[in-house]
Amino acid sequence: MEMPTPDSSVIGKKPQLISRLMELLPNDAIIHEDIETRAYECDALTAYRCAPLAVVLPSSTDEVAAVLRICHEMRVPVVPRGAGTSLAGGALPTADSVILGVARMTEILETDYDNRVIRVQTGRTNLSVTGAVEEENFFYAPDPSSQLACAIAGNIAMNSGGAHCLKYGVTTNNLLGVTMVMMDGEVVEIGGAHLDACGYDLLGLICGSEGQLGVVTEATLRILHKPEGARPVLMGYDSSEVAGEVVSDIIKAGVLPVAIEFMDRPCIRATEAFAGAGYPDCEALLIVEVEGSEAEIDEQLEVILDIARRHDPVELRESRSSEESARIWLGRKSAFGAMGQINDYMCLDGTIPVSQLPFVLRRIGEMSKEYGLDVGNVFHAGDGNMHPLILFDANKPGDLELCEAFGADILRLCVEVGGCLTGEHGVGIEKRDLMFDQFAPDDLDIQMAVKDVFDPKWLLNPAKVFPLAASAGRRAA
Amino acid sequence: MEPVSESELSKMIAGADGPLQIIGGGTRPVGRPVDGAALSLAKLSGVVEYEPGALTLVVKAGTPVAEIERLLAAEGQRLPFEPMDHRGLLGTKGAPTIGGVVAANVSGPRRVQAGACRDYLLGVKFVDGTGRILKNGGRVMKNVTGYDLVKLMAGSRGTLGVLSEVSFKVLPEPPAAAVLRLGGLDEARAGEAMCAALRSPFEVTGAAHLPADITGENAATLLRIEGFEASVSYRAERLGDLLDGFGKVEVERDEAQIAQTWSAVRDVKAFHDHAGDVWRYSVRPTAGPALGASLRAMGAQALQYDWSGGLVWALGPEGADMRPEGLDGHATLIRAGKETRARLPVFQPEAAPIQKISQALRDRFDPRGILNPGLMG
Ligand SMILES: Cc1cc2nc3c(=O)[nH]c(=O)nc-3n(C[C@H](O)[C@H](O)[C@H](O)COP(=O)(O)OP(=O)(O)OC[C@H]3O[C@@H](n4cnc5c(N)ncnc54)[C@H](O)[C@@H]3O)c2cc1C
Numbered sequence: 001m002e003m004p005t006p007d008s009s010v011i012g013k014k015p016q017l018i019s020r021l022m023e024l025l026p027n028d029a030i031i032h033e034d035i036e037t038r039a040y041e042c043d044a045l046t047a048y049r050c051a052p053l054a055v056v057l058p059s060s061t062d063e064v065a066a067v068l069r070i071c072h073e074m075r076v077p078v079v080p081r082g083a084g085t086s087l088a089g090g091a092l093p094t095a096d097s098v099i100l101g102v103a104r105m106t107e108i109l110e111t112d113y114d115n116r117v118i119r120v121q122t123g124r125t126n127l128s129v130t131g132a133v134e135e136e137n138f139f140y141a142p143d144p145s146s147q148l149a150c151a152i153a154g155n156i157a158m159n160s161g162g163a164h165c166l167k168y169g170v171t172t173n174n175l176l177g178v179t180m181v182m183m184d185g186e187v188v189e190i191g192g193a194h195l196d197a198c199g200y201d202l203l204g205l206i207c208g209s210e211g212q213l214g215v216v217t218e219a220t221l222r223i224l225h226k227p228e229g230a231r232p233v234l235m236g237y238d239s240s241e242v243a244g245e246v247v248s249d250i251i252k253a254g255v256l257p258v259a260i261e262f263m264d265r266p267c268i269r270a271t272e273a274f275a276g277a278g279y280p281d282c283e284a285l286l287i288v289e290v291e292g293s294e295a296e297i298d299e300q301l302e303v304i305l306d307i308a309r310r311h312d313p314v315e316l317r318e319s320r321s322s323e324e325s326a327r328i329w330l331g332r333k334s335a336f337g338a339m340g341q342i343n344d345y346m347c348l349d350g351t352i353p354v355s356q357l358p359f360v361l362r363r364i365g366e367m368s369k370e371y372g373l374d375v376g377n378v379f380h381a382g383d384g385n386m387h388p389l390i391l392f393d394a395n396k397p398g399d400l401e402l403c404e405a406f407g408a409d410i411l412r413l414c415v416e417v418g419g420c421l422t423g424e425h426g427v428g429i430e431k432r433d434l435m436f437d438q439f440a441p442d443d444l445d446i447q448m449a450v451k452d453v454f455d456p457k458w459l460l461n462p463a464k465v466f467p468l469a470a471s472a473g474r475r476a477a
Numbered sequence: 478m479e480p481v482s483e484s485e486l487s488k489m490i491a492g493a494d495g496p497l498q499i500i501g502g503g504t505r506p507v508g509r510p511v512d513g514a515a516l517s518l519a520k521l522s523g524v525v526e527y528e529p530g531a532l533t534l535v536v537k538a539g540t541p542v543a544e545i546e547r548l549l550a551a552e553g554q555r556l557p558f559e560p561m562d563h564r565g566l567l568g569t570k571g572a573p574t575i576g577g578v579v580a581a582n583v584s585g586p587r588r589v590q591a592g593a594c595r596d597y598l599l600g601v602k603f604v605d606g607t608g609r610i611l612k613n614g615g616r617v618m619k620n621v622t623g624y625d626l627v628k629l630m631a632g633s634r635g636t637l638g639v640l641s642e643v644s645f646k647v648l649p650e651p652p653a654a655a656v657l658r659l660g661g662l663d664e665a666r667a668g669e670a671m672c673a674a675l676r677s678p679f680e681v682t683g684a685a686h687l688p689a690d691i692t693g694e695n696a697a698t699l700l701r702i703e704g705f706e707a708s709v710s711y712r713a714e715r716l717g718d719l720l721d722g723f724g725k726v727e728v729e730r731d732e733a734q735i736a737q738t739w740s741a742v743r744d745v746k747a748f749h750d751h752a753g754d755v756w757r758y759s760v761r762p763t764a765g766p767a768l769g770a771s772l773r774a775m776g777a778q779a780l781q782y783d784w785s786g787g788l789v790w791a792l793g794p795e796g797a798d799m800r801p802e803g804l805d806g807h808a809t810l811i812r813a814g815k816e817t818r819a820r821l822p823v824f825q826p827e828a829a830p831i832q833k834i835s836q837a838l839r840d841r842f843d844p845r846g847i848l849n850p851g852l853m854g
Contacts, residue, residue: 114672115761115787137678159621170619172628173596188830193761195787196582196593197632198807198825199853200835204595204628208621225678248530254553254649296708351617354531383618384531423619431622438622442609447624449841453834465623 001048001089001429004463004475006096010076014053017074017098021056024066029104031055040081040099044146045089045430047400052079052093057101061179061187061217064100068215069185071098077459078183080211082151083125087347088428090158090210094463100215102153108132109218117176117193119220122153126160129221138223141168144424145336156216159208161424166382167258167291168224170424172207177220180206180213183455193220205450210426211461213454227291230258232328233301234287235308236280236315240264241358243284247381248354249307250288255300260382261287261332264361267339267376267389268331274338277331280315286381287332335378336389342374343391346403350414351423354384363413364388371406373399385423386414412437427465435467444470481520483602483610483641489516490639491608496850499635501539501577504562504569508634508852509823510815518576521641526616529554533599533616535644538576545575549647557648558594559585559739565749567812576640582632585743586683586701589675589784595631597646603630603638606843616644629838635849637842651703655713656683656729656738659698659720664688664766664782667698670723671785672762674700677719679712685742686786688769690779692747698723701739745781745790753778753792754813756799760806762787771801800825824854 018032031037032054041049053076058064071078077097084091093099105121106128112118113136120129126147129140143162144150150160156178161170168174177191191203206213237243247260263271263285272279279285290300301318308316319325331338339345352360361377368375379386388410392403411421411431415438421431435444448466451458451474458475478497480486490497496513503517518539525535529552536545542560549555560583562573577583579601584593600614613626630637659670667686674681683701687694700720702712717726729735741747748755760768765786772780772791777799779792793799796817800808807825810818827835835853839846 112761112763113676114763116675117761159625161619165619169592169596172625173592182830186830188834189828190831192805194759194806195588195784196584196595196759198759198809199827199831200637200838201582201595201628201632202831202834204625204631207628208625225676228678251532251649252530252552254652256649292708293711295711296705299705299707351619353528353533353617355528380619385619418615419617420615420620420622422622423617424621426621427623435623440612443611443613444623446605446609446611446842447613447626450624450626450629450838453837453841 002468003050003094004468006094010096011053013074013076017070017076018054020070021067025056025058025063029057029059040084040093043084043086043089043091045087045092045428048089048092048429050093050095052097052099053095055099055101057104059104061181064181064215064217065185065187067100068181068183072184072459075457075459077462079461080153080157080215082123082154082157083149085146085150086154086158086426086428088422088426088430090426090428090464092429102151102217105217112193113138115193116223117220118223119218120152122156122216122219123151126150126152126155133223137226139226140221140223141174142171152219152221153216156207156219157209157211158424158426161385163261163380164258166260166380167256172204174222175203175207175219176222178203178206178216179218181215181217183214183457183460191220210428210465212451212465213460228293229297230289230291231297231301231319232287232289232325233304233308233319234285234315234317234328235313236282237284237311237313238282240284240361242311243286244354244357246286246308246311250304251382253303253307255290255303257288257290257382259287259289260380262379262381263332263335264377266374267335267378270342270376271331271335271338274341275330275334277327279331282314287328332378339376339389339391344394345389345391346407348388348407348410349385349423349425350411350419350421351383351385352414352417352419354381356417357381357384360386360413360417364410367406367409371402373403373406384419408434429464432465433467448474478514478516479520483521483604486521486639486641487604487608487610490604490606493847496847499639499849501574501580502541502571504564504567504571504573505577505581506567506569507581507809507811507823509818509854511849511852513850516639518574518639524548525642532647533618533644534647535616535642536575537642538574538640540575541572542575542578543572550650553650554647555650556597556645557587557591558597559587559743560594561585561743565744565746566755575643579631579640579643580634586685586739586783589684589787590680590682595628598627598631598643599646600644601627601630601640602642603640605638606845606848611638614644618646634852636839636853637848639848651705653706653709654701654703654732654735655709656735657700657713657716657720658727658729659723660695660725662696662698662723664769666723667696667782668763668766668786670698670720671700673719674716675785677716679716681716683739683742684785686782687747688780690747691751699738699742742783747781748779748790748792751779751792754795754797754799754817755811756791756793757809757811758789758791758806760787760789764805765789768801772799775799775801822854
């Protein structure tokens, strides 16, 4: 992956930059020794690494503003960072950049159950937002699998999703307001505890902008009362076509499960060897979960089981207890870990129209043979968000490149059938150079024009999202 | 001008030598008055693709909302955000188009639980002020590829581009519904009842309060539940228990009656045949009743609360600025004479840095300033 050549004049200003930052922030908030900055050299896309010039860990919006003012004035690029769990290289530094991490900003600023909102500093982890409202039986709905570690900051920047977004939506549908610091240090308030914008929906624009428009320091989030209960069923089928029909029939029947998860045979076998959840050895496995009171769950499951039976399942297992529910989820939840046990893997997240599922799975199988790399598929079937996991050996020369080429082909396939490159992980550096496969030059130009408005000097996370050649003129200006 | 294709739309905009007034169905003339040649999207109409099993719908922007609602209903599905029909309130005629719904981000009572129009909008195609045909988003349910201009276009009222095609996530229409009605509550108590209902796990899909005011009827607090039959009965009963302290709860189960009640709430029917300016406020739900009290003090003759108190409608004297000092949220002047709309800010004035960003966005999307110029300020 190509990154812009670091600006040596910026690197040369390091001593001056550090001393100016030291004047403003407590010394322990600034990390600049080479040995320590290395801890920030990558995010969860570990194939790419580069230590930043310095790392700054402010504790308040005012401190963030002060840091940005200095970097703006000295023309130092800034890479915002939450918890560093991005799978797309969104938080990857360049050698001439400052990492601005919000990890110390974890406070809860307001909890308001009557209005069903919570206001937090964005360094707070996703799961600990739910943790803060659990005593009243409330929760924060978007639940990325990384929720124990990832921060609300990164969730907002990537518009992250989760297993339950079929019913509850993704981050953007659960975000009501932000405090954001612009690259020049100006603090702006957007949205709040009320609904919808009166003017332009800038909140919707900022969510998913991958740290390129501003640094989000505080957020107002929708919280909801927990459902009374939830129960999954597991179904196994001999073909992915049939499993696809089951998904479509469930949706057409008017039931809205909170989750419909899909795993293919390679993935089932890997998780069985790893976790032993007792899954059937079949072509396609579905886990469908519904919520409500016991009676409501029964009512919905009756419809779902009826559809499932009509399609001749090789296995159909309804949970009868919380232990059984946990067992049904066990394999799915350990799928990534199981694949990682076999080898290194790359996780893609293209989305496709649900109807294209069987075709896309067949093509991925064929390509897997052509590339000589194994792939397992596990994904959110209700919304077509795929997660092909390609196995490769990082120690084998050329394997990473082969894997990346395979991954790029899968993502192009997703676009060809009417889908997109990324459903929830973001573009970062990983899919940056594929953007022209999905967008015409004008479509990207208007997006870059938006960045011009918020960050005219292109100092915020400049090497991400847009193909370097496309953004070169703007970055140099 | 009435383009019949996207490419013709693009040529017309590229070739325009003055301001354009963008018109969908012309049923929602909200905003500051615009002078310009009329550009109607009525002929850019039709369903491009509808996949009930995938819950996705792609339509051209000029497609009448009624046509879409019929199409979806035939498959037992609907637009979950319950878009309001402005005709009764604004005294307009014509057929509302889906492009107009998106351009104004129009939602209804279900917004409080299901989300707004922008939350169900998956993709847009539009023509910018220079005539470029642009797209963003797509027709799949999850998509974070590049910036989310879909949200930006929703609610931009034709000032950043002219929508040519829009795609949505749709949802099944539940087979059953119930409405719980509490009678005679004052506004503060009604607000408490609505918030209590929304704090429950029963997924209330509508929470409105209609004060006695001009309806002449007793004040009514309405809570809607939708779902499968057994579920609705169960939730109605549990919610009734929960609201025990607020007086007698009546439960309505008649489908036609429920539909009529909520379309009246959605379209603010109580104000239809009354003169006066109409204002719309979005605030933190618990702040609704206090806002209502200050609006009455400022001369409001009638109010309606929706979204658990977070959406307040006011019927006020003509020409008065009904924006209370220090409003935490925003106010929009929905109905008023041309003179008033030219004199008062129709939309909530934005803080200086936000205003600057909005203007800069307009300059980029419409460098000649010809798309509904001045409409949003
Ligand atoms: C095991 C694993 C499972 C995962 N599962 C899921 C999943 O189910 N669903 C899903 O959507 N994602 C998933 N992810 C991806 C990742 O967790 C999400 O993208 C997450 O939101 C990143 O949050 P973070 O705080 O770690 O952000 P970081 O990695 O630190 O940063 C991500 C991006 O946000 C920007 N950013 C960070 N802070 C700010 C700020 N304050 N202001 C502006 N921009 C900022 C960064 O510049 C970067 O572009 C998974 C990752 C892993 C490792």
